[in-house]
Amino acid sequence: MADKTDTPNPGKTFKGQTFPPVRTVESVQAASDAQKPFDKPGAVSLAVYFAQSGIRNPVMQAGMRAFTSIQRATVEDWDAIFKSF
Numbered sequence: 001m002a003d004k005t006d007t008p009n010p011g012k013t014f015k016g017q018t019f020p021p022v023r024t025v026e027s028v029q030a031a032s033d034a035q036k037p038f039d040k041p042g043a044v045s046l047a048v049y050f051a052q053s054g055i056r057n058p059v060m061q062a063g064m065r066a067f068t069s070i071q072r073a074t075v076e077d078w079d080a081i082f083k084s085f
Contacts, residue, residue: 003070038073045072049073049075068081068082
């Protein structure tokens, strides 16, 4: 049986998933552009912010990860990001 697409499918596929998740050049550039204002001295990852803030509930952590695409920021920036969470 011939493959329906001409290009190979990069990435992993999971049970019941038709197409693997693939990031486009535009989505990578958008994520990079969104991160730039937060790349400051003293920036920490979200996991460090959780530890410093005492956020230990895994459900709340998952919700906060889904709330933002930012990977590193200062504690003050994280507080501002999650002010409306």
